[in-house]
Amino acid sequence: MDDRPTRKALPRLDESLLTHLPPFSRLDRRQIRTILDQATSRRYEEGVAVFHEGAPAERFHLLLDGYIRVVRITPTGEQVTALHIPAGQLFGIAQALGRNTYPATAITAAESIALSWPMRLWQAFVTEYDGFATETYRTVGNRVGEMNNRIVEMATLRVEQRVATALLRLVNQTGRKVEDGIEIDFPITRQDLSEMTGTTLHTVSRLLSAWEKDGLVRSRRKRVTVRDPHALVELTQA
Template identity: 40%
Template sequence: MASLPAREEYRPLLQENPVFANLSPSAYARVLENATLATYATDVFLTHQGDPAHAFYILTYGRAKLLQAAPEGQQVLLRYIVAGQEFGIIAALGAYQYPLSVQAVEPCGALIWPGARLADLIRRYPQIGLNGLEVMVMRNQELQRRYQELLTTRVEQRLAQALVRLAEQIGRPQTGGILIDIPLTRADLAEYTGTTLFSVSRILRTWETQGLVESGRERVVVRDSAALAELSDLDGVSFMGCALACGR
């Protein structure tokens, strides 16, 4: 892990992150002076659920997945994060534990603020504290929605919702569809939808014969985005816009 000078190359990353929004130029310089930079290989865990929350992270490149162990022992994949997104804001509050595990799905880099340094920055720049509180509320609401989905929707609908969401967040338009641009196995989709590998495989095979998706080893392409959005029963306005741009 290396010390990080206040380099301009990372300032846009901070300005676009909700935790550090609306700060002065001098504040951004101070925030960067207090950060360190680390890199992680594929499959390495950046944090573990239940460990002391010692630091706050913003990805600088790469992608990672947020995992949570359910009370019955099943691991649930809650969401993916990409460059510019954060996790671990709870570290600013002191003696708390990480509520989630974060695992790299490809090589990643991250800006890191130890909890004590982040707390000092909040005291110096109260806007960071207000931003952080808003982010914590927003993330908590996201988790509540995810658990509501797991409890109240059918497996087919959850899988369609997952593919719609991933296509919106990290999809890459290509000829004939939208590539979900991360290594994505059927086991990942089972964790993401709270179901079994068998169920995911069965549903994907059906959808492949219907022309909705194409799946391979760690690869999923959404072929018929309109049909998938209808199955998901989500408000897919932006997704549909992407689908239209892809020729649907």
């Protein structure tokens, strides 16, 4: 159980990397080979931006390992996290929706590995590869759904409920089973949680302290383990 960050190695660009991912799962080995040959792979340290809001959308990306936080920065410098993207998904695909700049900034929430392709290949992917467009749009649809949920939450839930919801979502999406519960398997600070829920790190800290006292969660620096998910669910409905 060593938490020391082991430097992730760039994988060999092997066909098996893509075969199980929805946008590529219908393709044959030769097609995937072509796709891989056109890709650039790169490792990103934790907290690094893959691309910035407003920059021309020159490449689209596939996250092979790690996590991405999609954030926007307000005129006053506050960050708001709009979305979390787990490994295995495309990101930076605003082009598919007719945008030519990135609408938000993508920051790695943990050390990550991503492939990317120049945007000019997008059209080729869509027309040549069966199921690519459909699956991509399905991904977009899911993200739209999540955003919609976020709006409803922000409009109707109190802070405590929002933080509980955020924790549960992270646990569901990226939870790793550990001895005494489920741990969110990337580093996450009080600040991060506050940016996801529209509150302050102080309030998040108070909530986590209270929950820890009641045995609902356990948290160390940059780490959160949920011990009693059911109790958290209760909280979201209170």
